[in-house]
Structure formats: structure tokens, C-alpha cells
Amino acid sequence: MLTLVSQFVIGGADLGAAFLFMFGLKRMSSPATAPSGIRVAGIGMIAAVLASFLYLFTVDTAARPHMMVNIGLAVTALLIGGVGAWFVGRKVAMTAMPQMVAIYNGMGGGAAGSIAAVELFGGRTHGATQLVVTLLGGLIGAVSLSGSLIAWAKLDGVLKKPLRVNGQQFANAAAMVATLAVAGVILASSLGQGPLWLTMPTWIWIFFACALVFGVLMTLPIGGADMPVVISIYNAFTGLAVGLEGFVLQNPALMIAGMVVGAAGLLLTVIMAKAMNRSIANVLFTNFGDVAKPKPGAIQGSERPTEASDAAIKMRYAGSVIIVPGYGLAAAHAQQKLFEFVKLLLAAKVSVRFAIHPVAGRMPGQMDVLLAEAGVPYDMIFQLDDINDDFASTDVALIIGANDVVNPAARTDKSSPIFGMPILNADKAKQVYVIKRGQGKGYSGIVNALFYSPNCNMVYGDAQAVLIKMIEAVRGLGAAAA
Amino acid sequence: MPAMNFDIAMTGFVALYIFMLAAFAGWVIIGNVPAILHTPLMSGSNFVHGIVVVGGLFALFNASTRLEQAIGFFAVLLGAGNAAGGYAVTDRMLAMFKTSDTKPKATHAHARVHHLKKS
Numbered sequence: 001m002l003t004l005v006s007q008f009v010i011g012g013a014d015l016g017a018a019f020l021f022m023f024g025l026k027r028m029s030s031p032a033t034a035p036s037g038i039r040v041a042g043i044g045m046i047a048a049v050l051a052s053f054l055y056l057f058t059v060d061t062a063a064r065p066h067m068m069v070n071i072g073l074a075v076t077a078l079l080i081g082g083v084g085a086w087f088v089g090r091k092v093a094m095t096a097m098p099q100m101v102a103i104y105n106g107m108g109g110g111a112a113g114s115i116a117a118v119e120l121f122g123g124r125t126h127g128a129t130q131l132v133v134t135l136l137g138g139l140i141g142a143v144s145l146s147g148s149l150i151a152w153a154k155l156d157g158v159l160k161k162p163l164r165v166n167g168q169q170f171a172n173a174a175a176m177v178a179t180l181a182v183a184g185v186i187l188a189s190s191l192g193q194g195p196l197w198l199t200m201p202t203w204i205w206i207f208f209a210c211a212l213v214f215g216v217l218m219t220l221p222i223g224g225a226d227m228p229v230v231i232s233i234y235n236a237f238t239g240l241a242v243g244l245e246g247f248v249l250q251n252p253a254l255m256i257a258g259m260v261v262g263a264a265g266l267l268l269t270v271i272m273a274k275a276m277n278r279s280i281a282n283v284l285f286t287n288f289g290d291v292a293k294p295k296p297g298a299i300q301g302s303e304r305p306t307e308a309s310d311a312a313i314k315m316r317y318a319g320s321v322i323i324v325p326g327y328g329l330a331a332a333h334a335q336q337k338l339f340e341f342v343k344l345l346l347a348a349k350v351s352v353r354f355a356i357h358p359v360a361g362r363m364p365g366q367m368d369v370l371l372a373e374a375g376v377p378y379d380m381i382f383q384l385d386d387i388n389d390d391f392a393s394t395d396v397a398l399i400i401g402a403n404d405v406v407n408p409a410a411r412t413d414k415s416s417p418i419f420g421m422p423i424l425n426a427d428k429a430k431q432v433y434v435i436k437r438g439q440g441k442g443y444s445g446i447v448n449a450l451f452y453s454p455n456c457n458m459v460y461g462d463a464q465a466v467l468i469k470m471i472e473a474v475r476g477l478g479a480a481a482a
Numbered sequence: 483m484p485a486m487n488f489d490i491a492m493t494g495f496v497a498l499y500i501f502m503l504a505a506f507a508g509w510v511i512i513g514n515v516p517a518i519l520h521t522p523l524m525s526g527s528n529f530v531h532g533i534v535v536v537g538g539l540f541a542l543f544n545a546s547t548r549l550e551q552a553i554g555f556f557a558v559l560l561g562a563g564n565a566a567g568g569y570a571v572t573d574r575m576l577a578m579f580k581t582s583d584t585k586p587k588a589t590h591a592h593a594r595v596h597h598l599k600k601s
Contacts, residue, residue, distance in 0.1 A: 014536070031516075031519060034522065038569065041526070048533060077542075078562045081562030082563065082565070089569070104525065108564040111538050114557035115541045117553045118544075121549055122550050232524070239527070239531050242531045242537070245534065251536065252500055259504035261528075264508050368519070369521045369522065375580070378518055379582050381518055383518065
């Protein structure tokens with residue numbers, strides 16, 4: 001009787017959680033309703049976690065003697081993991097958000113992989129279907145764990161450069177084949193066919209080791225600007241792994257939540273790939289960020305530097321300004337100073353808008369979050385398609401730490417590696433200012449034709465330092481007038 | 483699974499139907515999210531896959547060897563971190579998105595209340 005009631009409560013709580021997750025995500029369709037969306041989903045999560053303690057009424061007979069220890073372990077893990085992550089999540093800087101999302105992806109993948117490991121080591125799977133799904137979920141989860149950790153290390157600056165060795169693709173393929181082969185051995189021998197050679201637990205260890213290595217190899221060669229794609233892919237992977245393990249555990253809430261996230265991650269991956277003019281296959285199976293050497297001498301002219309104060313005064317007396325932020329803004333933590341400057345322009349009756357490229361920054365939407373943090377109202381922020389036609393009628397385009405996303409070569413130069421990528425048409429504005437750390441090329445190593453065009457001036461320096469000078473220049477004008 | 487003998491076993495095609503419908507629902511729901519919210523959306527969906535902690539708890543409660551307990555502990559630890567952290571950052575980010583007229587309106591309302599209180 002108790003068993004039946006507990007199963008009924010668990011089932012009900014999980015059903016409620018699945019509904020609240022989808023309802024919560026649905027509320028994210030507008031910034032106005034989004035905050036309530038995450039709270040609704042949070043209620044679902046708490047209900048599902050609390051209800052899962054009722055599993056204790058239905059544990060395996062073999063696990064009964066360990067019940068007290070297991071409860072202790074569960075509560076300890078929940079407290080350490082939950083409270084620790086909560087405080088880190090409350091404190092972490094907004095510029096570090098891509099790293100955090102990578103970490104959470106890895107954690108979810110690791111949890112899904114661990115569930116698969118428990119099922120495999122305990123010999124709990126029955127029949128070929130369940131075993132195959134367990135192995136698949138374990139593989140994807142483990143790849144997501146190690147891959148996300150590498151992504152975190154890159155985003156956090158622990159790993160500075162993409163690591164590419166000769167025969168990288170061969171090594172990746174070998175790791176993948178090895179993982180699948182070991183999975184095949186586990187499958188065949190647990191179905192009573194084929195020799196085992198080693199003990200089953202050894203094979204399971206080897207399986208997870210191979211999967212982890214594969215995740216590392218897959219992520220190591222990827223460059224910084226391709227991170228939006230990578231984070232989206234691992235988001236999808238973790239969702240998929242969770243969904244598959246949900247099937248193994250016969251838990252529809254995990255299946256639904258996992259698949260919804262999997263679909264979300266896939267959709268974001270498609271959007272990111274499109275914004276970089278690459279196919280998903282190209283993203284998955286070639287070295288990301290592997291571009292041809294720039295053709296020397298294709299671009300005439302030279303970069304013309306100018307003073308921050310001159311650029312600021314020009315903008316102060318302009319009618320309209322569009323600002324294009326990129327990763328450099330995040331790297332310099334300059335979002336607050338930028339909005340301070342923008343407020344001065346707004347006070348001087350200049351029309352100011354922000355134009356965001358889908359792959360600006362290190363993860364989808366990173367620029368929007370940074371601007372929101374600085375206090376920029378979201379009705380001043382426009383996406384590529386909504387603002388691109390307006391550059392031609394704009395007095396000044398101010399580009400801060402962005403490069404490839406405004407390179408007109410993507411429109412005109414067929415030999416350019418980024419040809420065909422949708423870009424922001426900042427070059428069509430009457431005057432363009434580019435705030436840039438140095439004269440070097442962008443991440444991709446492609447020369448930016450915009451920097452050499454006659455309507456463009458460069459302001460060299462750290463974005464934050466330059467913006468402080470700009471603010472002073474405009475304030476100085478106000479003081480002089482008064 | 484011995485522990486879960488529901489009347490409807492989640493096997494074969496039933497599972498595939500659930501996967502199909504959930505994937506479709508996810509695709510449609512997420513497709514409606516504006517690009518400006520893509521980062522909170524991603525951390526929010528990160529939070530949603532934190533539900534894996536429930537699976538981790540199930541695995542840990544049914545663990546009967548040291549190894550299973552250790553891995554189950556690891557699963558719950560990671561799952562709980564995933565869920566709590568994902569929630570914390572998403573909530574923080576979403577609270578930051580404001581429109582131009584949010585602030586003035588708020589202060590107006592505030593001022594009015596003060597005014598009424600005084601009179």
C-alpha cells in the first residue's frame with residue numbers, strides 16, 4: 001500500500017515538474033514574463049526532488065541494509081552541490097557567464113553518465129534495448145562532461161590557445177571508434193555472446209575512460225569565437241543524455257525535460273551555425289575555427305587612428321549612433337562605462353541603439369546580458385535582421401571589440417573564409433569608429449576590410465580606458481558650454 | 483526496473499512517442515524565445531536538465547555496493563549543483579532585463595505614494 005502511494009506521489013510530482021518546466025520555458029518568450037518563468041520551473045524542481053525521497057519505500061532488497069548510509073550520502077550531496085553552486089551562481093560576474101553555463105552543462109552530463117555507470121556496474125539493465133540506451137546515454141553524458149570542462153578551461157583562460165595536433169581528426173575518430181567498440185563488447189557479453197577477455201567492471205571503466213577522452217579531443221582544437229556553437233552543442237548533448245537515462249530509469253519527467261533541452265540546444269546550435277554560415281556537419285566534423293591563411297595585399301590603404309575625445313565629440317553632435325559590441329567589450333568589463341557614455345549621448349538628444357550579432361561574444365545572447373547588466377533597457381537593443389537596413393541612414397557606427405561580425409569581406413570577397421556569413425552592415429554608416437585593443441587581426445586571423453575603408457577611424461586601447469576618455473570629453477563639452 | 487512497476491511500462495514505442503512530442507514541444511517553445519534572451523534561455527534549459535538529480539537520487543538509494551554508492555553520490559552532487567547553479571544565474575540574469583519606461587514609471591508611482599502619504 002505504502003509502495004503504491006509513494007509511486008503515485010512520485011508520478012504526480014514528476015508530471016507536475018514536467019509541466020512546470022515547459023510552462024516556465026514558454027514564459028521566456030518575453031523579457032517581461034521570463035523572471036516568473038524560471039521561478040515556476042524552480043517550484044517544479046523542488047517538488048520533484050522532495051518527492052524522489054519516496055523512492056526509499058521501493059528500494060531493491062539488496063540496497064535495504066544500506067538505506068541509512070544512502071540517505072546520509074544523498075542529503076550530503078544535495079547540500080554540498082546545491083548550496084555550493086547556489087553561492088557561486090549568485091556571486092559570479094556576468095562576464096563569466098559562458099564559463100558557468102559550460103560548467104553546468106558538464107555537471108548535468110556527468111550526473112547522467114554517473115547514473116549510467118551505476119546501472120551498468122549494478123548489472124541492473126534488462127535486455128538489449130535498455131542496455132543500448134544506457135550505454136548511449138553514458139557515452140553522451142561523459143563526452144558532455146569532459147568536453148564542457150575543456151570548454152570551461154578555454155573560456156576561463158586556463159587554456160589559452162586552441163590545441164591542434166597533426167592528425168587531430170584521426171585521433172578523434174579513433175577515440176570514437178574505440179568507445180563504440182568497447183560498448184559493443186559490453187553489449188555482446190552481457191547478452192551472453194562473445195568472449196569477455198577482461199572482467200565486466202574493467203570494460204565499463206574502459207568505456208567511460210574512452211568516452212571522456214573523446215570529449216576532450218573533440219573540444220581541444222576549438223577556437224574562442226566558435227564557443228557559442230560548442231556551448232549550444234553540449235547543452236543539447238546533456239539534455240539528450242538526461243532524456244536517455246530517464247528512459248532507463250523509467251522516469252518520464254527526465255525523458256521530457258531532457259528532450260526539451262536537447263531540442264532547445266539543437267535549435268540554438270542551428271541558429272549559431274547559420275549565423276556563421278556553416279552547416280552543422282561542418283561544425284561537428286571539421287576543426288572549428290580552422291581557417292585559410294589570409295591573402296596578403298588584397299586590401300589597399302591603411303588604418304587611420306584617431307583620438308578617443310575626437311570620436312566622442314563627433315558622436316555627441318551626431319543625430320544617430322548605432323553601437324556594435326563584441327567580445328572585446330566583455331573582456332574589458334566595459335559595459336557599465338559604455339552605458340554611462342550612452343546616457344550622456346541620450347541626454348544630448350542623440351538617438352542611440354545597440355546592434356547585436358547572433359554570435360557576438362562567447363555564447364548566444366552574451367552581449368544582451370552584459371548590456372542588461374549595465375542597465376541598458378532592452379528596447380534599445382536590436383538584433384541583426386531588425387537593424388541592419390538602418391546603418392545606411394545612420395551618422396556614426398561605434399564598434400567595440402567586435403571584428404569578424406562587421407567585416408564587409410563576408411559580403412564581397414568570395415575568397416574570404418567568412419564569405420557568406422551574415423554581418424552587421426556597419427560599414428554603410430556615414431562614419432565608423434572602431435575601439436580595438438591593438439592593430440592585430442581578429443580572432444579568426446582575417447584582415448578586416450572595414451578598418452581600411454575611408455569612412456572608418458580606429459581608436460586604439462582597452463575598451464574601458466577609451467570609454468572613460470570619451471565620457472570625460474563629452475562632460476568637458478558640457479562644462480565648457482555652461 | 484524492479485522498483486517501478488507502473489501499469490504503463492515506459493518501453494518501446496511509448497518512450498519514442500514521449501521523446502518525439504517532447505522534442506517537438508521543446509523546438510516550438512524555444513523557437514519563440516527572442517535572441518535577446520538566448521543566454522538566460524540556455525542557462526534556464528541548463529537548470530531544467532538539472533532534473534537529472536532525481537535520477538541520481540534514485541540510483542543512489544538503490545546502491546548496494548561501495549562503488550555504486552560513490553558513483554551515486556557523485557551523480558547527486560553534480561545534479562544538485564547543476565540545478566541550483568542554473569537557477570541562481572538564470573534568476574539573476576532575468577532580473578536585469580528592463581525596458582526604458584520601467585524605471586521612470588516605478589519612480590513616478592513611488593513619488594505618488596509619498597505624495598499621498600504626506601497629504
